[in-house]
Amino acid sequence: xxxxxxxxxxxxxxxxFEKETALVTDGILESFDxxxxxxxxxxxxxIEIKPNHLIPENFNSVNAIWALVEKLRDEW
Amino acid sequence: xxxxxxxxxxxxxxxxxLYKDEFSSLTWGAFQASSDAxxxxxxxxxxxxxxxxxxxxxHVWTPACFLGVVKAGCFYxxxxxxxxxxxxxxxxxxxxxxxxxxxRAHLKTAKELDFHGEIVVMEDILQxxxxxxxxxxxxxxxxxxxxxxxxxxxxxxxxxxxVITSHESLICYIDAVIKVLHIDESDVLGSQSPLDYxxxxxxxxxxxxxxxxxxxxxxxxxAIPGQLFETLNRERVSTICWSVAGVELPAKLGAFELGKPQxxxxxxxxxxxxxxxxxxxxxxxxxxxxxxxxxGPTEATASCTYYxxxxxxxxxxxxxxxxxxxxxxxxxxxxxxxxxxxxxxGEICVSGPILALGYYGNRAYTEKAFLQNPxxxxxxxxIYKTGDLGRFDEKGxxxxxxxxxxxxxxxxxxxxxxxxxxxxxxxxxxQDCCALYDRDRELLYLFYTGTASSKEIVLYFRQNMPSYxxxxxxxxxxxxxxxxxxxxxxxxxxxxxxx
Numbered sequence: 111x112x113x114x115x116x117x118x119x120x121x122x123x124x125x126x127f128e129k130e131t132a133l134v135t136d137g138i139l140e141s142f143d144x145x146x147x148x149x150x151x152x153x154x155x156x157i158e159i160k161p162n163h164l165i166p167e168n169f170n171s172v173n174a175i176w177a178l179v180e181k182l183r184d185e186w
Numbered sequence: 187x188x189x190x191x192x193x194x195x196x197x198x199x200x201x202x203x204l205y206k207d208e209f210s211s212l213t214w215g216a217f218q219a220s221s222d223a224x225x226x227x228x229x230x231x232x233x234x235x236x237x238x239x240x241x242x243x244x245h246v247w248t249p250a251c252f253l254g255v256v257k258a259g260c261f262y263x264x265x266x267x268x269x270x271x272x273x274x275x276x277x278x279x280x281x282x283x284x285x286x287x288x289x290r291a292h293l294k295t296a297k298e299l300d301f302h303g304e305i306v307v308m309e310d311i312l313q314x315x316x317x318x319x320x321x322x323x324x325x326x327x328x329x330x331x332x333x334x335x336x337x338x339x340x341x342x343x344x345x346x347x348x349v350i351t352s353h354e355s356l357i358c359y360i361d362a363v364i365k366v367l368h369i370d371e372s373d374v375l376g377s378q379s380p381l382d383y384x385x386x387x388x389x390x391x392x393x394x395x396x397x398x399x400x401x402x403x404x405x406x407x408x409a410i411p412g413q414l415f416e417t418l419n420r421e422r423v424s425t426i427c428w429s430v431a432g433v434e435l436p437a438k439l440g441a442f443e444l445g446k447p448q449x450x451x452x453x454x455x456x457x458x459x460x461x462x463x464x465x466x467x468x469x470x471x472x473x474x475x476x477x478x479x480x481x482g483p484t485e486a487t488a489s490c491t492y493y494x495x496x497x498x499x500x501x502x503x504x505x506x507x508x509x510x511x512x513x514x515x516x517x518x519x520x521x522x523x524x525x526x527x528x529x530x531x532g533e534i535c536v537s538g539p540i541l542a543l544g545y546y547g548n549r550a551y552t553e554k555a556f557l558q559n560p561x562x563x564x565x566x567x568x569i570y571k572t573g574d575l576g577r578f579d580e581k582g583x584x585x586x587x588x589x590x591x592x593x594x595x596x597x598x599x600x601x602x603x604x605x606x607x608x609x610x611x612x613x614x615x616x617q618d619c620c621a622l623y624d625r626d627r628e629l630l631y632l633f634y635t636g637t638a639s640s641k642e643i644v645l646y647f648r649q650n651m652p653s654y655x656x657x658x659x660x661x662x663x664x665x666x667x668x669x670x671x672x673x674x675x676x677x678x679x680x681x682x683x684x685x
Contacts, residue, residue: 123641124648141408142597161411161440
């Protein structure tokens with residue numbers, strides 16, 4: 111989780127990730143942020159985020175992103 | 187010959203849909219009625235040929251606001267309300283509008299800006315009784331060279347430049363694109379571009395000229411590849427004119443693993459050089475679509491040349507930028523203003539009725555960029571020097587060979603690297619800096635000396651500049667590497683790209 115927070119804060123230091131719960135729905139994370147984020151998550155956690163994972167519910171909050179990471183890690 | 191875009195509108199039944207977005211749709215009848223009301227209201231407020239700043243959202247009413255301004259005999263300057271206040275204030279400072287037209291959702295933002303004119307809320311004036319005589323007199327006073335809009339681009343001095351364009355230029359360009367893409371009233375366009383941006387002129391005007399319609403795609407759908415293609419299918423989108431960044435995104439995010447835009451017939455892309463590994467994915471999934479590569483700057487009304495991709499591409503294909511659109515003329519010039527010999531690389535220069543009227547309120551910049559054709563001593567013929575380098579291949583197709591200066595294209599936007607440095611230089615704790623672009627990984631780097639933290643720098647950009655201008659990677663150094671002549675050694679800095 112700490113590692114995830116670090117990735118997010120490096121990506122968008124202007125966003126308060128602990129508070130936000132509609133990162134994608136409210137357009138806080140832009141499409142280009144998502145592309146960069148997916149690349150970093152895949153690398154950092156040795157997972158493979160697939161196109162069907164790219165839905166707002168998986169990226170709207172830190173907890174949702176972390177849940178996705180954990181789910182994909184368990185699949186390995 | 188048309189004297190204004192209003193004369194060029196096609197005639198279709200009023201119940202036909204013109205624009206549609208996530209929440210609502212606007213028929214021709216409703217569009218005409220609302221733009222007439224807005225036009226009447228504004229004409230009662232200000233004289234003709236005046237700038238009107240327009241700050242509205244990503245919805246069907248935005249084009250009605252633009253054309254309402256035009257019906258008042260004025261010209262519009264679109265403002266993206268999501269930009270930081272500092273940037274909007276800079277733009278307002280350039281435009282010096284007496285009136286700003288906003289939707290209710292942007293009223294609060296507008297009130298916080300450094301703007302001393304009158305703020306008019308669109309929703310409040312839609313019921314204005316239309317005054318046909320007033321509108322007719324405003325329309326009659328317009329000529330083909332009357333200004334239509336001011337659209338902003340990055341300026342190397344740190345102040346955005348407002349490119350002002352005439353009715354005639356817009357009509358020439360849109361008509362040329364309609365011909366190449368064979369647009370008719372059965373087409374549905376899917377709009378990706380921000381509506382305040384130059385690329386949106388296609389999505390706004392093509393339907394007005396042809397009877398086609400435009401679906402305005404919600405911005406965040408580009409982050410959700412499955413949803414994007416579902417939307418294109420639900421709306422039966424046949425034609426998309428997107429930035430290269432927008433076209434590459436679904437391919438990058440694997441959208442084709444989830445579906446295909448099955449109604450798509452034409453895909454036109456522009457803004458930067460496409461990575462053909464992504465175009466290949468599109469071609470393999472949609473082999474029957476017509477793919478068109480477009481090239482051109484805002485100063486020559488969006489695009490100058492086009493190339494219809496007539497073969498399957500491979501990862502390393504470099505597409506030519508092709509041949510000029512109708513009403514565009516291209517010439518190549520050497521550094522010393524002589525004609526570039528065939529087969530050699532020269533600066534791409536443009537002439538024709540599609541040249542912008544210049545940079546609003548900046549005669550010095552205008553005269554530097556729009557010049558008498560040095561090859562023509564006989565009569566007045568202006569050219570625009572693009573700063574891009576090009577070469578005609580043996581088939582007469584134009585190739586793109588990069589920039590003369592340090593302008594880059596990033597996420598579909600044009601950025602002067604010196605504007606990034608100018609901005610970073612304003613931050614306390616940044617002494618020396620150099621901005622560079624890693625095109626392969628599409629990362630904007632800022633190398634700097636001083637005490638500022640990476641977070642402080644990025645935050646400053648996020649608060650003062652458009653989001654695409656914020657550096658993605660910041661590298662603090664004890665000193666910047668120098669060449670013997672004292673200039674920053676950019677080649678040495680580029681070694682950081684791979685680490």
